[in-house]
Amino acid sequence: MSLFDDYNFEDEILTTTRTEQFSKLLHELEHRTEDEKKQKIEEMNGLIDEMNEKEFESVFTKELYHEMGKMIEKNTLSWGNAILLMKHVGYCKELKCFFCDPFGGSLLSKKMSEMIIYENEKTKDEKDEILLIELCECFALLIEDFITKKFLSINMPCLLKILSKKDESEEVQKDVEMALLVLSNANTYCMLENEIYLNEIKEIIKYHQEHHNLTQLSYQCAWNFLINKIFKDISLEEVIVNKLHFGREARREIEELTRCIDWKKKEEENERIEVSILRRWLNVIDNYFSSCELWNEELVGLISCIVQVFKAARGRYQIIRNKCLYSLMDAAIARNVKIEDLLKSGAIDFILEEMKQSTLDDKIMSDCLHFFLNISKRLKEKDDGETDETKRKELKRKIFEKMEEEGFEDITTSLYGVISFLNNENFNGLSLNISDYFVNT
Template structure:
């Protein structure tokens, strides 16, 4: 128990004895307390028992449904923002109630309560770690249309941010383009023209689209050439890196710093997925590689999560045609991975990502061409890479792992040969 959890419980217990307006006032206070909670307080309060109580209050008409969705949306927003997932809501009767209400409202077609339907869909997307295909097909178009409406009506940026953040949990669902592409493209273009979204809302819109790219390569022209993801991501990352407290000591917490760290981490994760899927060569992608290396160098001491995501992104970029080995060499990407691999142990799962980075580089360097000029450049680049690897002691480092490469194969990947020359 802390001051925050005690005060929240007191206000929650008072809700069922208040009229609708009084409930709104108390929920506003409760939302402010939720904003201040750390991860431990959050998990202590939001357990299945609390959601079951809300379900019972709705059933007995002691809590007005609009007030219930208001506090639930805020809880869901903070669940995503603070990254404090548990399955308490998913396993509750309240989740079943809201899911059934979403399906019921959808069946009413033109007669459905639009505001209630929007609120229910946002709650469901925010509070469920995994969203079923049945409900995702209903909720995603509903929330996208709600975002466009809120933008036109110039409603609060916080409401739009909450709605877009709801898409965080739809990454693994398959959607037909007609369910989302027109609306999400319009949302992104509107921001590029009018700057009407918060940083987090804009990143959430891009994250939703890039996660579709992972399963739909036909989006590449829209993402890269029409919406200019590389340019937009670079600008957002540059601004975030200026605002993060890079000197924060390990384990130290802070509201503003934690939020900015979270936003930066999400962008780098989005880059990882982007580079995993893209195929078109684009100068904007080269700029992104340079930026990833800069972020890695800045984050490597105090921000382990960001550091690792940077390496994942470089690994994926090295595999695709979008970035040349010369770009990886010039940007310092090869230096960054060499630096990381020297500090690895066999217990580090990420070791396989470092090795795969160089396996990808090796495959690129082996590809011969009939163009004499290109072939001369390929050989020159290959020589530079090998000199760099020799200078940094890469061979000695890899040899130290040689006896355990079969273990790494079994546990993480199937591609590594025990012939050490494949890596050189």
């Protein structure tokens, strides 16, 4: 058997040529007709769909954005074709949760913001609203810098116009999806006028629950926007938990997405959009656990669902596996989750089972320790929501028995020597006191 039998040269060639092909197509734009440029850009968009994060970062550099700005200055690239490309770049960046920020401060960024202001200042009859909306969407998806109040005052009314459409046609729903993706992204910045946008988003979620008109990505973005606003408006908790039923809805969406994923494939081989949307839902759940304090019974089902995704992802989908464990770690300390929920959902059994794996990597090991550290801390507190002392004692007994049955003490004691290493590697703040990980009855 050759040493190279397991090496996939075809994959290596494809990875290399995607970035080279993109660069070649970009340089071919200069001496083409507008229709030919559009065709080339559609080919480039196809390459973007296939890129992983490393390829994406190597292509979309400050130099590339500077080059595109120069092409616009020389009129070798029209705004229409630039938008066709950059809107797709922003969409893929946000969909796949790629974290790269070369756009801010680039020549293209400067040209785009100038064009937005120029178009917005035209009279109503002269203004090209479609161009303005598309420029705003491109800019908001690509920028990672702080967005100014002036830009938001231009961008948000445009988005609201799109979101008000209830037409269920594919074209309109794609427009709504893009608007919600932009709004979800811009939500990082706290300068939005709450009342208008929150009411609109609540209605969009409610309408979808009755009519199922939104795409899976649109629905996730709407929830992301709403949950990120809890810290500014505590009254949203009641709406999110008991009126719009986040726990029930998140569970249903995740179960639907997981049915569409081929878990036998490796993560890098699975290009389905459902994988990216699932990652985004897990991010929303993290935000929910960390910002909401209101409990309802739907959380048991949601946590159980996260455990099932973890099991499915184990071995091949490292990013999703890590996200699931992080969500469970958050749930263990969240004020809207009862310790009893972690028992009923099977989360405690699962983490105990996971800790016995001989192939456990450092990140998983430290997160598992954090999970039990969080539970132990809460059961030592008197104001953790488990108010009935008899019930608390019974809960402690059940968890203690499970830990004893699974040999948790032996496992944790054997890790004592590496906890300092784990802290240094992952900046985890794990306790060096082994007794802090145990539940005492």
